[in-house]
Amino acid sequence: MKVKQVSIFLENKSGRLAQVTKVLSEQNINIRALSLADTADYGILRLIVNDPDTALAVLKQNGFTVRSTEVVAIQVPDRPGGLAGILQALEDLGINIEYMYAFVGKTHENAVVVFRVKDIDQAIPVLQSHGVRLLTGDEIYQN
Amino acid sequence: MIWSQEYECMSRHRLRELQLKRLRQTLHRVEQNVPMYRDRFKEAGITADDIRSLDDLKHLPFTVKQDMRDNYPFGLLAVPMSEVSRIHASSGTTGKMTVVGYTKNDISTWAELMARTFSCAGVTNSDIVQVAYGYGLFTGGLGAHYGAERTGATVVPISGGNTKRQLQIMKDFGTTVLACTPSYALYMAETAAEIGLDLHELPLRAGLFGAEPWSENMRKEIEAKLGIMAIDIYGLSEIIGPGVASECPEQNGLHVFEDHFIVEIIDPATGEVLPPGQKGELVFTSLTKEAFPIVRYRTRDISILYEEPCLCGRTHVRIHRIMGRTDDMLIIRGVNVFPSQIESVLLEIGDIEPHYQLVVDRHDNLDDLEIWIEVSEKLFSDEVSGLEDLEHKIKEAIHSTLGISARIKLVEPKTIPRSEGKAKRVIDRREIYPS
Structure with a gap:
């Protein structure tokens, strides 16, 4: 139920993002979703790719500081209020979201929301008990 | 103005005699009271008695900063703690401080040397001296304080920081002499300009600047901006603190107070003593210190020794303003x-x-x-x-x-x-x- 995300430390200087995507494309790695958190001096690039282990290895080889983080990916109905209900459930249970980002799945009927919580093992059963559809790693890497 | 005509203008011949006498006393003191020196001399196959001329000094082993760390905190003291009246310290290479001690006599010697330093800038009992070096374990504040007091001047022990208050006091009290780091002097000038205070209109006329390396250009800038004569002073806590060497009004090299310290310049790579005029590492031996005598201390500061007589009348040799470091220390x-x-x-x-x-x-x-x-x-x-x-x-x-x-x-x-x-x-x- 956990999804592997690849996080990369990037300094705010031109060409760094392009370098990441170039390294990945050379290995035929497809980026499924990305988010970038940034400050004045640096940024953290977070990626969901079709082959996280290879992505980690090649980025490391190319001198990037990378780590893999476990996140949760859920399927949300692609309609108004789809996300609101899920977030409300998490809030009611006191589960704090560190960060999140979303992308639209291939079927266009559902959106995929990726989020990171402090205690992932606590969050998973709570979400499941609320009927939230959790995506497995394979589903999300390959879809 | 020369504080101690007798010692500062002593003939070279008499000075060398005095140095040898005091060197032998110092060596006997450390041999008897400091295990590290006793062991080192033994290892080198030498005793204090073997040193019969100043030239023999070169046979003695060097002392380095690491030795102070190894003997932290009081292992190098040559007197019992009951005779130590003060401790100072500076930061060391890996967190452990370099600790030094002073007897009552050492404090008095130090005041004497700093009084000479202030006299180099013409300070007398009609001056008001603002000491803006930090007071505390750092030797700058208290070293300058005791020296300025010894000259009879009025001392304002304001310590470092709080620049606007410094300027207010400078103006209200009529400070004539400033003692601080050269970069802080320039910072004060900038702040004065910001608040619309014209330093040229104040009675301030001289400054004694040290504790960090500075350039001739910086001196020109300080002198122009503060409207003063800027004197370069040198010292380090391992030797005594400020008061090891000072420029005279000629502003052409710093006189080492040779009746209290022997200065050598060595090749930092081989340890060999270099002749005057050659650039190398400064090495000092204390001649009168009681609590913390030091033999051939490698300062890591780079300079040149000048033996030519100085127009000011002092006979003590001069060192070039510090030209760099042999290690990676930054100030x-x-x-x-x-x-x-x-x-x-x-x-x-x-x-x-x-x-x-x-x-x-x-x-x-x-x-x-x-x-x-x-x-x-x-x-x-x-x-x-x-x-x-x-x-x-x-x-x-x-x-x-x-x-x-x-x-x-x-x-x-x-x-x-x-x-x-x-x-x-x-x-x-x-x-x-x-x-």
């Missing part, structure tokens, strides 16, 4: 900083193989330290708050270790250039040493 806002201290902070924080670089610059006459740190996998958090916490943690640890604040800049791996596998640890953009 930032008057504080000694070794890159290895930063390294140990990073190791403590959990960085297994720290890659870092110190970038030192001077903005508005204040030293500015930025530390670049390559973010290793171990340090990396994929949350912004995690990285901000890391920056904060490093900043705090550096502040508590070094006593100065630094800006932390997290950079990607391999950002810091390596040459032959070894990173360049320091970029100093201040141009404080003469080229």
Whole structure:
């Protein structure tokens, strides 16, 4: 139920993002979703790719500081209020979201929301008990 | 103005006799009372009695900063603690401080030497001396304080910092002489300009500046901006503190107070003594100190010795203003900083193989330290708050270790250039040493 995300430390200087995507494309790695958190001096690039282990290895080889983080990916109905209900459930249970980002799945009927919580093992059963559809790693890497 | 005509203008011949007599006393004292020296002399197959001329000094082993760390805190004292009346200390290479002690007589000698220094700037009992060196374990504040008092001048012991208050006092009290670090003097001038205070209209006429290296250009700038004569003074706590050497009004090299210290210049690579006129590392031996005598201390400061007589009438040799260091020590806002201290902070924080670089610059006459740190996998958090916490943690640890604040800049791996596998640890953009 956990999804592997690849996080990369990037300094705010031109060409760094392009370098990441170039390294990945050379290995035929497809980026499924990305988010970038940034400050004045640096940024953290977070990626969901079709082959996280290879992505980690090649980025490391190319001198990037990378780590893999476990996140949760859920399927949300692609309609108004789809996300609101899920977030409300998490809030009611006191589960704090560190960060999140979303992308639209291939079927266009559902959106995929990726989020990171402090205690992932606590969050998973709570979400499941609320009927939230959790995506497995394979589903999300390959879809 | 010469404080001690008798000693400062002594004939070279009589001075050398006095030096030899005092050197032999010092060597006997350390041989009897300090185990490290006793062992070192034995190892070198030499005793205090074997030193029959000043030329024999070169046979004695050197003392280095590491020795103080190994004997921390009081292992090198030559008197029982009951006779030690004061302790001073400065930061060492890896967190352990360099500790020195003074007997009552040492404090008096120190005041005498600093009185000579103030006299070099013409200070008398009609002067008001503002001491803006830090007071405390650092030798600058109290060293200047006792010396200025000895001359009979009125002392304002304001210590460092609080610049607007410094200027207010300077104006209201009619300060005539300022003692502080040269960079702080320039910072005061900038602040004065900002608040519309014209320093040229104040009675301020001279300044004694030391505790950090500075250039001839900086002297010109200080003299022009403050409307004063700026005197370069030299000292280090291991020898006594300020009062080891001072410029005279000729402003052409610093006279070493040779009746209390023997100065040598050595080749830092071979340890061989170099003749006057050649550039090398300054080495000092104390001749009168009781609590913390020191034999052939390698300062790591680079200078040149000049034996030519000086127009001022003092017979003591002069050293060139400090021209650099033989190690990687930096002096930032008057504080000694070794890159290895930063390294140990990073190791403590959990960085297994720290890659870092110190970038030192001077903005508005204040030293500015930025530390670049390559973010290793171990340090990396994929949350912004995690990285901000890391920056904060490093900043705090550096502040508590070094006593100065630094800006932390997290950079990607391999950002810091390596040459032959070894990173360049320091970029100093201040141009404080003469080229």
